[in-house]
Amino acid sequence: MSQGESSARDVSGLRDLVVAGAPQIVADLSGLIRIPSVSWDGFNHAHLDASAARVAELFTATGLFGTVGVYRHGEGAPAVIARREPVGNAPTVVLYAHHDVQPPGEETQWDSPAFEPTVRDGRLYGRGSADDKAGIAVHLAALRALATHHAGDLRLGLVVFIEGEEENGSPSFAGFLHEHRELLRGEVIVVADSDNPSTEIPALTVSLRGNVTATLRVRTLNHAVHSGMFGGVLPDAMMAFVALAASFYDAQGGVAISGLEGVEQSTSGEAPKVGHEAPLAQGVSEVGRGSVPQRLWRSAALTITGMDIPSVAHASNTLLPEVSAKLSLRVPPGMSAGSALALLKDHITRQIRFGATWELHDVSLGEPFSLDPSGPVVGLAATALAKGFGAEAVYQGVGGSIPFISQLAEVFPQAQILVTGIEDPDTRAHSPNESLDLRVLWRAILSEAVLLSELNRREISDLAEVRALD
Known part of the structure; x- marks a missing residue:
């Protein structure tokens, strides 16, 4: 046989x-x-x-x-x-x-x-x-x-x-x-x-892709204060965080952190995966530049996966002194997770507004x-x-x-x-x-x-x- x-x-x-x-x-x-x-x-x-x-x-x-x-x-x-x-x-x-x-x-x-x-x-x-x-x-x-x-x-x-x-x-x-x-x-x-x-x-x-996960804490006040008495004068932590978060992305929704570019690679028979399974709401477009494989497989992506803030049901008329957010940064092949973390830190240092203080903790790196x-x-x-x-x-x-x-x-x-x-x-x-x-x-x-x-x-x-x- x-x-x-x-x-x-x-x-x-x-x-x-x-x-x-x-x-x-x-x-x-x-x-x-x-x-x-x-x-x-x-x-x-x-x-x-x-x-x-x-x-x-x-x-x-x-x-x-x-x-x-x-x-x-x-x-x-x-x-x-x-x-x-x-x-x-x-x-x-x-x-x-x-x-x-x-x-x-x-x-x-x-x-x-x-x-x-x-x-x-x-x-x-x-x-x-x-x-x-x-x-x-x-x-x-x-x-x-x-x-x-x-x-x-x-x-x-x-x-x-x-x-x-x-x-x-x-x-x-x-x-x-x-x-x-x-x-x-x-x-x-x-x-x-x-x-x-x-x-x-x-x-x-x-x-x-590799991954950098971390919790970002932003602080502007020593304690919460009345939003009517101090709103418009004192910066609350949410204001500083929203401004920083917006700076993470360019007008097309791509990552705007300097240096976080992917390395072009070739894979034979590659099949783009975004199709009917992508749950875009009506009228919403994709983000980023380049082909689907380039964006999904070989480019960085930054997602805010969670936040510690008051819920709508428990919101009060106060300026928040501190907010925390969980960040997930996908790292393209050809770059180390440590290098991506350094670029993220440099971006936050340059883009944080109003003199807010910040720190990254619970950092995890995956190559x-x-x-x-x-x-x-x-x-x-x-x-x-x-x-x-x-x-x-x-x-x-x-x-x-x-x-x-x-x-x-x-x-x-x-x-x-x-x-x-x-x-x-x-x-x-x-x-x-x-x-x-x-x-x-x-x-x-x-x-x-x-x-x-x-x-x-x-x-x-x-x-x-x-x-x-x-």
Whole structure:
């Protein structure tokens, strides 16, 4: 039998196993969604412990791993590591996802409860249904199929790494990597935490923006005073903040902070993502200059994601002495997050008005990431995606940030990193009514199972030469 015939038989056999395992993996994913594992401060972190424990149980039950454990670094959130050693010179593949989720936001904006998984019109709704408990489900189901299909001849080394604080900026990630480096080492790393341009077309993400998050505090008065007696004479903190915030943007809505320009890159097959999923109100236009990929993937973006100010219901006729705002600055590939932070500070220093004082605190930096799409395993992964989805994969940039990927590349410089996705344009990750298209779930599972099956035939020395399946 030729390698091509063997590959076709693998795809058929693995597809049958994925279909047979579909009800169980939906049940397992639904159980994980029911655990409100929000990693942000102010939420009950006992749910993170419960989530990690359940993830460990699920991977232990596969019977594939020599060790499965829940680990922490210092005061960090719990992460799960499962490891199976390779046979002979077979490569080791690290499968990453995260079990923590974003806060649900306003429950009234959800059509069904955030932590009660609900299937409607072929989509599974619930916080974490896609980002990123679906990543856990893809790894789990692909491994179940792999274990059955290759019973008796599974040579591949396997590591499952399920982080518990990605949505909170991965504060202990770097230390965790160094502490558990030997458990996590591998030749290929698959990060299942990105998206696809549609439910039909798969993507490999080859660039990601970095991120600078910080809380900006602006103060103008020692205490609040009556707005009738002092308004028009004393500057309140909101006035100073609004003037500063306006200076962040130019007339077209692009970032007006000097020096925050992206580096032009070329990605073959890139697909712009702004379309029907962009919820523009009637009459509202896009912002910024250049093509959609240039603005989303290779340019800076600054968003004010929250503010500490009185609510409308509790507003009084006073001048505010202080306001605070949460800033999220997306950093284009080719620039360090530290450089972007320095440019932001310089801009605030030059643009703050009325002599207001300011400070940035709770600063977190995440570096951007870019991948050479001609890397030796990328073609292999693209072909596996094509077999799983029935459509050619595209190489794309993503405007979001996964800062730990650059840390993975630093700690494991010889590893080849693949960034795959489960989300689609209607997923609404981080928003109310987050959902997962179940067709994408099946296709992603089959794609990963095909990739792992092919790598199971390889030696470590083969990876430098491999480009695509026969």
